[in-house]
Amino acid sequence: MRPRGGSGPGPVWAQRVRQLERSLRTKEERIVVLETENAALHLKLAEYQGLAGRSTNEVLQLYSAHGQQQKLQRGSVVTHLHEAIKRLKQDMKSLRSFALELSKDFQRQCKAYLYQALTAVQEIQLQNEAMQMFQIKAFDLEQSLQEVTERYEKEKQKRRVLHNSLVELRGNIRVHCRIRPSLPFDNADEHSISQDRQRNFSEKVAYAIDDETVLVKCSRPGHASINKTFQFERVYSAFESQDTVFADVAPLLTSLLDGYNVCIMAYGQTGSGKTYTMLGPQLEENFAFALEDESELGIIPRATQEVFRLISEKPPGSYWVEVSVVEVYNNEIFDLLAKDSCGKVFGVKRDVVTTREGKSNVPLLTYETVENASEFLHLVIRGLQLRVRHPTLVHAHSSRSHLVVTLTITTIVSGDSLGTSWEDEQINQRLNKEFSCTYPQKARENRSTSSSRASSPAQLEATEKPKQVKTRLQLVDLAGSECVGMSGVTGAALRETSFINRSLSALADVLGAIAEQRSHVPYRNSKLTHLLQDSVGGDAKLLLMLCISPDQKYLTESLQSLGFGTRARQVQRGQIKKKNLPVQSKAK
Numbered sequence: 001m002r003p004r005g006g007s008g009p010g011p012v013w014a015q016r017v018r019q020l021e022r023s024l025r026t027k028e029e030r031i032v033v034l035e036t037e038n039a040a041l042h043l044k045l046a047e048y049q050g051l052a053g054r055s056t057n058e059v060l061q062l063y064s065a066h067g068q069q070q071k072l073q074r075g076s077v078v079t080h081l082h083e084a085i086k087r088l089k090q091d092m093k094s095l096r097s098f099a100l101e102l103s104k105d106f107q108r109q110c111k112a113y114l115y116q117a118l119t120a121v122q123e124i125q126l127q128n129e130a131m132q133m134f135q136i137k138a139f140d141l142e143q144s145l146q147e148v149t150e151r152y153e154k155e156k157q158k159r160r161v162l163h164n165s166l167v168e169l170r171g172n173i174r175v176h177c178r179i180r181p182s183l184p185f186d187n188a189d190e191h192s193i194s195q196d197r198q199r200n201f202s203e204k205v206a207y208a209i210d211d212e213t214v215l216v217k218c219s220r221p222g223h224a225s226i227n228k229t230f231q232f233e234r235v236y237s238a239f240e241s242q243d244t245v246f247a248d249v250a251p252l253l254t255s256l257l258d259g260y261n262v263c264i265m266a267y268g269q270t271g272s273g274k275t276y277t278m279l280g281p282q283l284e285e286n287f288a289f290a291l292e293d294e295s296e297l298g299i300i301p302r303a304t305q306e307v308f309r310l311i312s313e314k315p316p317g318s319y320w321v322e323v324s325v326v327e328v329y330n331n332e333i334f335d336l337l338a339k340d341s342c343g344k345v346f347g348v349k350r351d352v353v354t355t356r357e358g359k360s361n362v363p364l365l366t367y368e369t370v371e372n373a374s375e376f377l378h379l380v381i382r383g384l385q386l387r388v389r390h391p392t393l394v395h396a397h398s399s400r401s402h403l404v405v406t407l408t409i410t411t412i413v414s415g416d417s418l419g420t421s422w423e424d425e426q427i428n429q430r431l432n433k434e435f436s437c438t439y440p441q442k443a444r445e446n447r448s449t450s451s452s453r454a455s456s457p458a459q460l461e462a463t464e465k466p467k468q469v470k471t472r473l474q475l476v477d478l479a480g481s482e483c484v485g486m487s488g489v490t491g492a493a494l495r496e497t498s499f500i501n502r503s504l505s506a507l508a509d510v511l512g513a514i515a516e517q518r519s520h521v522p523y524r525n526s527k528l529t530h531l532l533q534d535s536v537g538g539d540a541k542l543l544l545m546l547c548i549s550p551d552q553k554y555l556t557e558s559l560q561s562l563g564f565g566t567r568a569r570q571v572q573r574g575q576i577k578k579k580n581l582p583v584q585s586k587a588k
């Protein structure tokens with residue numbers, strides 16, 4: 001619109017109009033652009049719409065395809081399931097028929113087992129009945145066996161008593177044989193020999209097959225083995241204890257107090273157990289024997305205890321015990337209780353002589369009076385410490401001398417109680433003479449002093465004309481017979497061995513001469529036999545304790561000892577005489 005009234009404002013308007021026209025043109029241009037863009041957009045929209053239509057179609061197609069696929073899939077799972085169910089049904093069917101079959105089978109088997117069990121029960125019942133029958137029979141048999149065994153034992157006992165009486169009547173030497181166990185030192189020197197020989201050497205060949213028989217298997221390479229048997233009054237196996245051995249010796253001690261002389265002598269090869277049997281296990285340090293373990297004590301300590309026990313049952317003061325300990329070494333007699341001026345014991349050489357009565361006697365021999373077993377043992381141990389020993393290959397503590405321990409029991413008897421027979425008188429005269437000859441000093445002492453000892457023979461002699469009866473217990477541990485080759489000794493020890501073997505063979509000669517009843521018995525060929533003359537050839541009850549090592553290694557020596565024992569058993573020395581002792585009891 002144009003401004004009203006004048007010419008002045010005209011250019012402003014014109015400018016304004018131009019401005020507006022320019023703006024209009026700009027706007028129109030802008031409209032054209034926008035219209036163009038709009039058209040383009042329309043085109044694009046149409047294009048997109050077309051695209052969207054196509055996409056929708058595609059989606060629809062896909063949707064329907066997906067639906068179809070799902071339908072298809074569902075159909076195949078069902079088919080699979082169906083098939084699986086079918087298979088399962090089949091499996092169940094076969095399983096059921098299998099179970100049925102199994103249960104039928106099971107029933108069948110049950111029946112069979114039941115039948116078997118029934119049969120077994122019936123059999124067991126039958127067997128039970130049979131067993132009961134057998135048990136009854138076995139019981140009956142056991143009873144009759146027991147009766148037979150008892151009868152056998154009684155008969156054996158009777159036989160033994162009769163045999164002992166016969167032995168006494170004939171004056172036989174009783175022979176017991178002890179087989180010691182195999183010991184570690186038996187194989188000590190065998191490392192140097194072949195295994196075969198070693199096995200052979202340590203093989204056990206000597207056995208106690210019963211309590212009277214030794215069996216020895218003698219085998220030599222290249223020869224058939226021979227079994228030899230030896231019979232003795234008693235045979236001890238390796239398992240038998242010192243108690244058992246002593247139990248058979250004890251009755252002899254009763255005889256001793258009943259008036260018999262008794263001699264117990266151990267004989268055997270070196271290392272075969274003589275000292276163990278006679279004394280007990282030896283102590284290393286002083287060659288004495290162990291006193292602590294009473295069950296291990298040997299015959300000498302036990303015999304002394306028994307003698308003193310028996311004496312304790314007699315009237316007090318009626319018995320007097322003296323002891324002497326002697327060794328025979330290299331054919332010399334040594335008094336092992338002799339004392340020097342300081343009272344120390346040392347082995348003094350003594351001699352053995354034959355008295356006018358034909359008895360053997362050792363003048364000046366020391367006799368110690370003992371009042372109990374421990375005093376006796378003390379003396380014996382003192383004497384033993386002087387005994388000669390040397391190690392040999394067979395035995396490390398080999399005794400090289402014969403040991404003779406003598407217990408002299410003097411019984412003091414009043415003239416009245418002894419009886420007045422001529423024979424008694426003779427015996428007493430002889431004994432009195434023997435007493436003063438054997439112990440001249442003691443006899444003098446007895447006559448001159450009024451001793452404080454109530455039982456002193458002198459005292460009794462002065463008042464009641466007492467008689468003295470002496471009995472003697474001689475306990476002998478001989479040195480071991482020895483094979484020089486095996487013991488490996490040389491020099492001085494070889495000389496000792498030769499003396500030992502000579503004295504033992506002199507003993508065998510003496511026994512041979514007595515057995516053959518020769519007029520001359522060579523007692524004097526050796527100091528040993530001369531010393532033991534009264535026991536071996538005289539009136540003593542003599543028990544020879546043979547000791548044997550069980551192994552093959554010692555076969556020759558064992559056979560030699562068994563042979564010696566067998567010959568000794570055959571010796572008949574005439575009836576053993578009893579010293580006439582009164583029957584005394586404590587109550588008297």
Ligand SMILES: Nc1ncnc2c1ncn2[C@@H]1O[C@H](COP(=O)(O)OP(=O)(O)OP(=O)(O)O)[C@@H](O)[C@H]1O
Nearest residue numbers: 180270271272273274275276281395398399479480
């Ligand atoms: N019955 C046994 N039981 C156990 N050990 C035994 C037996 N006999 C012997 N011995 C042991 O055997 C070894 C030899 O025994 P012992 O000293 O008694 O022989 P020995 O025959 O006296 O020998 P030697 O003649 O050489 O002196 C010892 O160690 C001993 O303890």
